[in-house]
Amino acid sequence: MLKVTDLNVYYGAIHALKGISFDLQEGEIVTLIGANGAGKSTLLNTISGILHAKVGQVEYLGEDISNEAAQVIVQKGIVHVPEGRKIFAKMTVLENLEMGAYTVSDRQQIQDKMGAMFERFPVLRDRKKQLGGTLSGGEQQMLAMARGLMANPKLLLLDEPSMGLAPVLVEQIFDIIQDINQLGTSVLLVEQNAHMALSIADRAYVLETGNIVLEGDAADVMNDPMVISAYLGG
Amino acid sequence: MESNLKSPPKLTRRNYSKIIRPIFGLLVFGSILWRLYEVLIAQQAYSAEIWVRLLISGLIIGGVYALIAIGYTLVYGILFMINFAHGEIMMIGTFAGYFLFEATKSINVAAEGSPPLSFSDAYPLISVILAFLVGMTVAATAGFFLEKIAYRPLRKAPRLVPLISAIGASFFLQNAAQLLFSPQVRDYTNPQAIARGSGWSLIINGSRVVITYTGALTFILSILLMIGLYVMVQKTKLGKAMRAVASDKNTAALMGIDVDAIISRTFIISGALAGAAGVMWGLHNGLVHFFVGFLPGIKAFTAAVLGGIGNIPGAMLGGMFLGLIESLGPTALGISYQLKDVIAFVIMIVILIFRPSGILGEVLSEEKV
Ligand SMILES: Nc1ncnc2c1ncn2[C@@H]1O[C@H](COP(=O)(O)OP(=O)(O)O)[C@@H](O)[C@H]1O
Ligand SMILES: [Mg+2]
Numbered sequence: 001m002l003k004v005t006d007l008n009v010y011y012g013a014i015h016a017l018k019g020i021s022f023d024l025q026e027g028e029i030v031t032l033i034g035a036n037g038a039g040k041s042t043l044l045n046t047i048s049g050i051l052h053a054k055v056g057q058v059e060y061l062g063e064d065i066s067n068e069a070a071q072v073i074v075q076k077g078i079v080h081v082p083e084g085r086k087i088f089a090k091m092t093v094l095e096n097l098e099m100g101a102y103t104v105s106d107r108q109q110i111q112d113k114m115g116a117m118f119e120r121f122p123v124l125r126d127r128k129k130q131l132g133g134t135l136s137g138g139e140q141q142m143l144a145m146a147r148g149l150m151a152n153p154k155l156l157l158l159d160e161p162s163m164g165l166a167p168v169l170v171e172q173i174f175d176i177i178q179d180i181n182q183l184g185t186s187v188l189l190v191e192q193n194a195h196m197a198l199s200i201a202d203r204a205y206v207l208e209t210g211n212i213v214l215e216g217d218a219a220d221v222m223n224d225p226m227v228i229s230a231y232l233g234g
Numbered sequence: 235m236e237s238n239l240k241s242p243p244k245l246t247r248r249n250y251s252k253i254i255r256p257i258f259g260l261l262v263f264g265s266i267l268w269r270l271y272e273v274l275i276a277q278q279a280y281s282a283e284i285w286v287r288l289l290i291s292g293l294i295i296g297g298v299y300a301l302i303a304i305g306y307t308l309v310y311g312i313l314f315m316i317n318f319a320h321g322e323i324m325m326i327g328t329f330a331g332y333f334l335f336e337a338t339k340s341i342n343v344a345a346e347g348s349p350p351l352s353f354s355d356a357y358p359l360i361s362v363i364l365a366f367l368v369g370m371t372v373a374a375t376a377g378f379f380l381e382k383i384a385y386r387p388l389r390k391a392p393r394l395v396p397l398i399s400a401i402g403a404s405f406f407l408q409n410a411a412q413l414l415f416s417p418q419v420r421d422y423t424n425p426q427a428i429a430r431g432s433g434w435s436l437i438i439n440g441s442r443v444v445i446t447y448t449g450a451l452t453f454i455l456s457i458l459l460m461i462g463l464y465v466m467v468q469k470t471k472l473g474k475a476m477r478a479v480a481s482d483k484n485t486a487a488l489m490g491i492d493v494d495a496i497i498s499r500t501f502i503i504s505g506a507l508a509g510a511a512g513v514m515w516g517l518h519n520g521l522v523h524f525f526v527g528f529l530p531g532i533k534a535f536t537a538a539v540l541g542g543i544g545n546i547p548g549a550m551l552g553g554m555f556l557g558l559i560e561s562l563g564p565t566a567l568g569i570s571y572q573l574k575d576v577i578a579f580v581i582m583i584v585i586l587i588f589r590p591s592g593i594l595g596e597v598l599s600e601e602k603v
Contacts, residue, residue, distance in 0.1 A: 071492045
């Protein structure tokens, strides 16, 4: 479904991604783990079209999307829920969801989708008239995911959805991710919380300073001695 | 930190200005209050009809300022830059309306044999509607190209660069208008029905106060346009996308919003409002020339800052407020009407001393600064 080949991304002189290659099959949850500054967000931003690679290719459903603009990539079915949620703070929960459905023109479909989101995230229904900025961290994460789902993604890119959340909430978020995946959305999950991410993922890649240093089935990666010592606090 | 504990606090530049600023502000504020007391209470120099007259003219000019100020605030809200060429966009709208009226004036619709009757006198309502449509369309188009040519290529440049480009664009448009239309000052040709100065008379204390047709048109239309804009920004998909882009361009793009297209539309809307203000200005004040956008542009910018730049209701409020101050201020303070511009700017300075982010403005976040 998604195939990334030899991706090189720079910030000016900083070489942030140094030839990344990986792939994701339809229906999978693939996780990318790595420490702060490894290049995880840079990778997601490059896939979603916020950044563009100097060298390398992003192929999605057999089509080269490396040079497409972000708004075009959303229409193709890749939705990126950015790090730090990036809720529109001065817009209501409802308006945030409407922005998520910006590419959908059928009003009935938007209504139905919104109903489905309120089913899945009941807190959002209670707070729909509230400004996004007034929600708690957990609620904002729910809103960010709901907003992303409004666009009917085929592939969901999640950047550290558990960041800064209490353990109970983290569990809840990961349950929802699994749920979304079972309903047919493929997921590329970026996490620092390696344990949780590996426990729900099919396959995993480990990223270190712009390079992939390890890849494999999630279960194997979880038992890798290097991963245990570096990411699982073993 | 530690050195602060040891040595007594020094009079650094920073806390020096912290002391000086409010003192200066209070002095100015105090002397304004004193003058107000002198004129209004001690002398009672002016009668009610004068105040009504000034109030009316303040509301009219305030509406014009507000419309232009919205353009500054919309663009600032989305690009964090001051569009210094915005006054020239208004000037272009004034000229477009002028030529439309000239054209409708030159068409004779009288029946064979009867005295000549121009289209604009025969159908004033249609002519006025046409003038506003043309003025708004032309100014909106100018705004669109201004952004595309002078600002878009500099989107990623340091913030000072587009600002300089804006000042350059302002000079360019003024000079282009001067070359195209000559430096001469022309009379705006109103349709007969709304000739300048004609209007409804009120009798207050036995003296006549006129509410001019052009003034009423200006005030009502500017209020309608402001309501329309507000509803558009709050309720429509485009308005919401504009707010999303203003708050975070990357995230807006992740929603599938075409950020460049929204920025273009912001300039189109700002231009249309400035164009409407331009036609109002022409109809009400009666003069058009290449420099006509300069003062209203600066004033409206002041109004936008006064209201809190980036804040739409702030721009509306700031515009009205500035119009009223400028109109009532000189009389209330008992000084020459020639000094109205000075008063407007002094009041702005006083307000900004106490509220640096404007009346409705919020404290700017690090990111936006
Ligand atoms: N906007 C930027 N400008 C310059 N360098 C950046 C920028 N964003 C990220 N970087 C650098 O790129 C590298 C990768 O960052 P990032 O992708 O955010 O890592 P991660 O998401 O894994 O924490 C880091 O060294 C970071 O300092
Ligand atoms: Mg990151």
